[in-house]
Amino acid sequence: MTIGRPGRVRIVVPAYDEAASLGAVLRELGRSVPHEVLVVDDGSTDGTAAVARAAGVRCLSLPCNLGYGGAVQAGLETALADGCDVVVLFDADGQHPADAVERVLAPVLAGAADVAIGSRYSDGRPYVGPLGRRLGQRLFSGLTPLLTGRRIYDTTSGFKAINAAACRAIVETMFLDLHMETIVRLNLLGFRIAEVPVTMSERHAGVSMHGLSSAWKYPTKTLLLSVVALFDAFLIRSRTRRGRTNRSEGGSGT
Amino acid sequence: MSLHGILIIDLLGLVFAVWILNLVRTQRLHLGYALLWLAAVAGAMLLVSAAPLRALVTRAVGALFPASALALLAFAFIFFVLILFSVQMSALTRRQSELVKALAREAMREDERSDD
Numbered sequence: 001m002t003i004g005r006p007g008r009v010r011i012v013v014p015a016y017d018e019a020a021s022l023g024a025v026l027r028e029l030g031r032s033v034p035h036e037v038l039v040v041d042d043g044s045t046d047g048t049a050a051v052a053r054a055a056g057v058r059c060l061s062l063p064c065n066l067g068y069g070g071a072v073q074a075g076l077e078t079a080l081a082d083g084c085d086v087v088v089l090f091d092a093d094g095q096h097p098a099d100a101v102e103r104v105l106a107p108v109l110a111g112a113a114d115v116a117i118g119s120r121y122s123d124g125r126p127y128v129g130p131l132g133r134r135l136g137q138r139l140f141s142g143l144t145p146l147l148t149g150r151r152i153y154d155t156t157s158g159f160k161a162i163n164a165a166a167c168r169a170i171v172e173t174m175f176l177d178l179h180m181e182t183i184v185r186l187n188l189l190g191f192r193i194a195e196v197p198v199t200m201s202e203r204h205a206g207v208s209m210h211g212l213s214s215a216w217k218y219p220t221k222t223l224l225l226s227v228v229a230l231f232d233a234f235l236i237r238s239r240t241r242r243g244r245t246n247r248s249e250g251g252s253g254t
Numbered sequence: 255m256s257l258h259g260i261l262i263i264d265l266l267g268l269v270f271a272v273w274i275l276n277l278v279r280t281q282r283l284h285l286g287y288a289l290l291w292l293a294a295v296a297g298a299m300l301l302v303s304a305a306p307l308r309a310l311v312t313r314a315v316g317a318l319f320p321a322s323a324l325a326l327l328a329f330a331f332i333f334f335v336l337i338l339f340s341v342q343m344s345a346l347t348r349r350q351s352e353l354v355k356a357l358a359r360e361a362m363r364e365d366e367r368s369d370d
Contacts, residue, residue, distance in 0.1 A: 058362065058366075059362070060358050060359065060362050061358055061361060061362070062354050062355065062358045063354055063357055063358065064354055066351050066354060066355075070351050070354075070355075073355070074354075074355045074358065074359075077355060077359075078359060078362075081359075
């Protein structure tokens with residue numbers, strides 16, 4: 001992507017059983033942004049794909065449920081294959097404001113960041129939501145500086161703008177859930193991450209993908225993946241350092 | 255270990271070995287897994303039949319009784335096999351999700367071609 005010049009932008013909307021809210025979300029996106037939209041239907045059984053097609057939006061229909069991470073990866077891979085420069089991840093449940101897309105995109109399009117997170121808390125607003133989620137938020141935003149050396153306020157936001165280079169780094173890694181562990185990994189790999197304050201609303205309809213089991217599954221999975229990211233980044237760095245040393249030793253001899 | 259016990263375990267080992275070979279013959283068991291199981295059966299039969307080897311292994315793992323040493327080895331083997339199977343299942347999951355994504359992309363392109 002040419003830094004400082006707007007590139008081809010695609011909005012990827014991962015959706016699982018979101019037929020009740022998707023129509024309104026797509027209409028709002030259509031009114032607010034000029035970019036192409038791709039809905040990734042993650043094996044829904046409630047006609048989510050039909051809602052997307054009825055709205056005149058491209059729909060990648062996965063034959064079975066791969067989970068949020070799998071659906072996002074499918075969307076990113078398709079966007080990269082289609083030559084997109086920037087991808088915006090946007091939830092199908094109506095929590096993300098369509099009129100904030102351009103603000104979240106701006107730092108990435110300007111070349112000031114590789115990833116911009118639509119953040120609920122970066123402007124000092126308090127954590128809201130159920131107690132479990134508040135505790136999780138505090139835990140992850142407290143852990144991120146320890147793992148990356150910088151503060152990221154909203155590690156669980158699904159509203160992100162990501163440039164092609166960062167997208168490639170994400171799709172190369174399997175088994176990611178695209179939350180804190182991805183932020184940790186991208187940060188450790190040297191990608192620049194920015195936060196843009198965004199006000200989010202409650203979901204329009206349906207139920208959250210985070211059920212009761214998520215209370216222990218989500219934090220443990222995220223922590224494990226973050227430690228793996230740390231380990232991976234350490235290996236990549238030491239390999240790069242070794243490569244540089246070898247090159248400079250080879251260079252001095254010629 | 256009594257001769258009676260050794261004969262029963264060796265007989266069981268032989269039955270297992272024939273069963274495993276038959277599973278390979280009928281293409282219900284991958285050759286790689288069959289080798290692993292046959293090696294485990296052979297190892298168990300050898301350990302049970304050869305008293306000096308059993309005593310050596312018992313001393314080597316720091317157990318007081320040969321039965322404890324055998325149980326420890328069996329536990330370690332089961333643990334190893336379970337991790338191996340988890341790795342295989344993860345590889346299958348990865349391949350399945352790649353296939354699902356490729357199928358979905360192909361179906362979307364096909365739809366778009368037919369719309370044009």
